Ligand SMILES: Nc1ncnc2c1ncn2[C@@H]1O[C@H](COP(=O)(O)OP(=O)(O)OP(=O)(O)O)[C@@H](O)[C@H]1O
């Protein structure tokens with residue numbers, strides 16, 4: 001609708017943005033480097049961040065960049081994860097037969113991990129939405145990182161979730177996990193210059209090289225969204241629609257304030 005009005009070649013602020021076109025801000029690049037280090041060293045990481053900060057996007061990007069000859073990437077994101085489902089899901093992603101009962105499935109995962117280790121491959125298990133893990137699941141995670149009584153570390157494990165994940169790992173019963181975390185990183189919202197660059201990146205990806213939002217408009221967007229990418233996307237998209245309806249070639253702060261008032265308050 002508004003795409004041709006503003007001269008876009010495709011819809012901007014889309015979730016499906018190609019990983020090669022992502023805005024590679026400093027935090028984003030840093031998380032990537034740290035996670036790659038954790039993977040290489042076969043250790044353990046916890047990444048937290050508020051809703052919509054770009055946690056899953058970082059994972060998507062890393063997956064694309066990994067050398068598949070070395071790493072086997074297993075990505076799990078399920079809200080109602082039980083140990084049985086967890087182990088069977090790993091088996092499924094390894095193209096192995098899934099076994100129904102938990103002890104058997106666990107044994108099979110163990111075997112598979114060990115054989116990958118012997119073949120110089122590194123299994124990377126990523127659990128997204130990890131703040132939703134049950135106590136029973138965290139217990140299994142503890143088991144996984146305690147692989148073979150600590151004498152070796154055949155796999156890399158990455159927990160990603162909202163900030164409360166960090167609080168949960170501070171509990172005494174989970175001390176064993178907390179102590180083994182090699183990388184702890186909090187991915188927060190962008191700062192003001194980052195918010196501007198983020199918006200410009202999305203506009204450019206959609207085929208627009210000229211500025212569309214005034215400086216004051218970006219100030220408003222930053223204030224309202226706290227630099228959280230998903231919030232920026234939602235707000236900018238609504239601003240573009242509003243601008244198109246009111247035939248505004250430039251998005252200014254008055255328009256942004258109106259959209260916030262009408263759509264979000
Ligand atoms: N670096 C980036 N460049 C471009 N777009 C991004 C970037 N980071 C995040 N986004 C966009 O922001 C939105 C939210 O990102 P994402 O889903 O990764 O957040 P999240 O932290 O995993 O959120 P949740 O807590 O809800 O799982 C997505 O639409 C994504 O495409």
Ligand SMILES: [Mg+2]
Nearest residue numbers: 055056057128
């Ligand atoms: Mg996510």
